[in-house]
Amino acid sequence: MQLNFRNVLPIPLADTPLPPGSLWKSDTSFESQARCLVQAPSGTGKTTIISLLYGLRADYEGQLLFDNQDTRMFSVDQWTEIRKQKLAIVFQDLRLFPQLTALENIQLKNELTKTLNEGRIREMAEQLGIAHKLEAPCGKLSLGQQQRIAIIRALAQPFELILLDEPFSHLDEANIRKAAELIMQSCTANGAGLLLTSLGGNTHFDFTQHLTI
Amino acid sequence: MIRRLLLQHQRLWLLTIAVLGALFGLLLLLGALQLYFDFRSVLTGRSDLSQAQYIVVNKEVSTMNTFLGQKGFSTTEIAELKAVKGIRDVGALTGCRFDVNVTMGGGAIEGVPGMYSDFFFEAAPEAFLDVQSDRWRWQEGDSVVPLIVPKDFLRLYNFVYAPSQGLPQVTEEMLMLVPFNIVIKSKNGNVLYKGRLAGFSERINSILAPKNFVDWSNENYGPAVTAANEVKFLPSRIILQCDDASSPELAEFMSEKGYQTNSENLKNSRLSSLLRVIMNVCVGIGGLIIVLALLIFLLYTQLLISRSSYELQTLIRIGYNPKMLTARYMRYYGLIYLGILIVVVAVLWIGKSLFAGFMDEKGFPVPDGVSMPVVLLGVGFMVLFLVVNFFTVWLGLRKLAMPR
Structure with a gap:
C-alpha cells in the first residue's frame, strides 16, 4: 500500500508556523513497508498523524491518499476492513477494556480475523514477560504491563503497516528491546512496515524514513 | 465478551419502567380491542368483521x-x-x-x-x-x-x-x-x-x-x-x-330520514356506541402509555449508547463493524419485545378464557382465544419499537464511527 500526504494540514495547526521540511503542506509519500520515525516534542501533532492515517479525524485540509484513493471517500465499512486487514495500531491511550482480562482484551481483537491461536498469544506474552498477568483484569495492571498487552493485541491481525503512538513510554530499556523485537518479527512475517512516534529517538528499529512535523 | 461490553451500562430500573410501560400500554390497548371484538360478536351475532x-x-x-x-x-x-x-x-x-x-x-x-x-x-x-x-x-x-x-x-x-x-x-x-x-x-x-x-x-x-x-x-x-x-x-x-348494521352513524341517519328496518342490529346501536366510547377511551389511554413507553425506550437507548461510547468507539476502532454491533443491540431489544409480546398475549388469553366462561354462563357465547387482528396489532407495535430502536442505535453508532 502506498500512502500519500498531499498538502495535508490539520486545521488546529493552521496558525502555527511550520519548520522547514515539515510533512504538513508537503507532497510526501511512502510505502507501507517503510519504517518511519516521527520524532517531535509533545503538542506538535504526532498523534494527529496517527489519527489521520487511521481514519479517526477529518479536520484537515488537503488530501490523504491510500493507493491513490482519497481516504475522505472511504465508507465506515471500508475503514472497518482496513483496520482488520491492513492497519494495526497501538493507541497512545492504549484503549483497553479495564473490566476484561488481559487475555480477553487480546482475544476480542483476535476473534475478528483468528490470526493467532491461544498458544501463540501466551508465547508472545511470555516473550514480553507478562504471561503471568494474562488472566488479570486489565484495569489492575500497571501502565507498562498494559502497554505490552496493547502491543500484543495490535499484532493479533494481518497488517501492512503498524502505527505505534509512543508505545514504549512506560517501559524500561530491556522491555523496550523485547517489545521492539516482537514487533519486528511480526512485521517481517507480514511483510509490513511501521510508523513510530516518539518524543526521543529510538535505536531498536532500523528506520528507513524520518518524518518532520 | 462483546455482550458484556455492550450492556454493562444498562440501567435496570429504567429498563424496567420502559418494559412495564410497554406491557401495560399494550395490554390496555389490545385488551380494549379484544373486548370490543367480543362484544361486537355478541351484539351482531357474527365474529367476522370483514363480512358484510x-x-x-x-x-x-x-x-x-x-x-x-x-x-x-x-x-x-x-x-x-x-x-x-x-x-x-x-x-x-x-x-x-x-x-x-x-x-x-x-x-x-x-x-x-x-x-x-x-x-x-x-x-x-x-x-x-x-x-x-x-x-x-x-x-x-x-x-x-x-x-x-x-x-x-x-x-x-x-x-x-x-x-x-x-x-x-x-x-x-x-x-x-x-x-x-x-x-x-x-x-x-x-x-x-x-x-x-x-x-x-x-x-x-x-x-x-x-x-x-x-x-x-x-x-x-x-x-x-x-x-x-x-x-x-x-x-x-x-x-x-x-x-356494520349496528353502527351508530347508520342508526342516526335512518332515524333522521324516517327510514325503518326490521333488523335487530340497529337497535343494538346504542349499546354499540357506548361500547365504542369505552373502547376509544381505553385505546386512547393505552396508546398514550405506549407512546410514552416508546419514548422511554428511545431515551434509554440513547443513554445506553452514550454511556457505552468508550466501549463502542474502541470496538469500532479495533475493527468491529458498526453494523454487527447494531445487530447485537437489535437481538437484545428483539428478545425484550418478544418477551413483552408473549406476556401480553398470554395475559389476554387467560383473561379471555375467564371472560368467555363468565359470558357463557350468562348465555352469551364468545369465540375462544385472542383474535388474530389483536395479535397482529401487538406484533406491529413491537416491530415499530424495534424500528425506532434500530435507527437510534444505528445513528448513534455511525456518529461514533465516522471520522471527525
Whole structure:
C-alpha cells in the first residue's frame, strides 16, 4: 500500500508556523513497508498523524491518499476492513477494556480475523514477560504491563503497516528491546512496515524514513 | 465478551419502567380491542368483521301515506344512502305492477290441500341474494318461474300453523317438490306460469322472483310507466349491504330520514356506541402509555449508547463493524419485545378464557382465544419499537464511527 500526504494540514495547526521540511503542506509519500520515525516534542501533532492515517479525524485540509484513493471517500465499512486487514495500531491511550482480562482484551481483537491461536498469544506474552498477568483484569495492571498487552493485541491481525503512538513510554530499556523485537518479527512475517512516534529517538528499529512535523 | 461490553451500562430500573410501560400500554390497548371484538360478536351475532351485513329498509308508514299513497325511494335518496359511511352497496327491491294469483294442488296431490290466493313478488339484485340454487334462473320463453320465500314462512308453518291444524311438519326439500301455478292478470288477459321454490332466504323477508322475470313481466303485463305515474312505481323497499348494521352513524341517519328496518342490529346501536366510547377511551389511554413507553425506550437507548461510547468507539476502532454491533443491540431489544409480546398475549388469553366462561354462563357465547387482528396489532407495535430502536442505535453508532 502506498500512502500519500498531499498538502495535508490539520486545521488546529493552521496558525502555527511550520519548520522547514515539515510533512504538513508537503507532497510526501511512502510505502507501507517503510519504517518511519516521527520524532517531535509533545503538542506538535504526532498523534494527529496517527489519527489521520487511521481514519479517526477529518479536520484537515488537503488530501490523504491510500493507493491513490482519497481516504475522505472511504465508507465506515471500508475503514472497518482496513483496520482488520491492513492497519494495526497501538493507541497512545492504549484503549483497553479495564473490566476484561488481559487475555480477553487480546482475544476480542483476535476473534475478528483468528490470526493467532491461544498458544501463540501466551508465547508472545511470555516473550514480553507478562504471561503471568494474562488472566488479570486489565484495569489492575500497571501502565507498562498494559502497554505490552496493547502491543500484543495490535499484532493479533494481518497488517501492512503498524502505527505505534509512543508505545514504549512506560517501559524500561530491556522491555523496550523485547517489545521492539516482537514487533519486528511480526512485521517481517507480514511483510509490513511501521510508523513510530516518539518524543526521543529510538535505536531498536532500523528506520528507513524520518518524518518532520 | 462483546455482550458484556455492550450492556454493562444498562440501567435496570429504567429498563424496567420502559418494559412495564410497554406491557401495560399494550395490554390496555389490545385488551380494549379484544373486548370490543367480543362484544361486537355478541351484539351482531357474527365474529367476522370483514363480512358484510344486509338490512332491508322502508319508509315509515304514516296516516298521511295511507290516504295519499306511499312514496318510494327516489334515485337521489338512493344515491344519498350510497354515500353514507359504512354502506357498501344499495339495491332496490322491484315490485310487480300487476295482480298475481297462485293456485296449488286442488286435490291433485295427496296430502296437499287445494289452495288459491292473491299473491305478490319482488325482485332483488342478484348480488344481494343469500340463496344459491341451480333452479334460480329464468329467461324469456320459460314457463317455469323459480321463487325464493323467507325461511320465516316455513318456520311459521312448521311450528305455529301445522301443530294447530294437526298437519305434518315439512322440510325445505319437501316444499321444493311442490308444484304450483302462478296466474298473472295482465292488461291482455290471464297468463299462466308454473312456479317452483328455489330456496329459502334468511336475509330478505319477501317472496322473490328473478329480476329479469319481474322486469320483463312488468314491461309486458303491467301498465306503461309514464311521467304521471312514475312516482307510484318507485321502489318502496331497498336492501343495504353495510359493514356494520349496528353502527351508530347508520342508526342516526335512518332515524333522521324516517327510514325503518326490521333488523335487530340497529337497535343494538346504542349499546354499540357506548361500547365504542369505552373502547376509544381505553385505546386512547393505552396508546398514550405506549407512546410514552416508546419514548422511554428511545431515551434509554440513547443513554445506553452514550454511556457505552468508550466501549463502542474502541470496538469500532479495533475493527468491529458498526453494523454487527447494531445487530447485537437489535437481538437484545428483539428478545425484550418478544418477551413483552408473549406476556401480553398470554395475559389476554387467560383473561379471555375467564371472560368467555363468565359470558357463557350468562348465555352469551364468545369465540375462544385472542383474535388474530389483536395479535397482529401487538406484533406491529413491537416491530415499530424495534424500528425506532434500530435507527437510534444505528445513528448513534455511525456518529461514533465516522471520522471527525
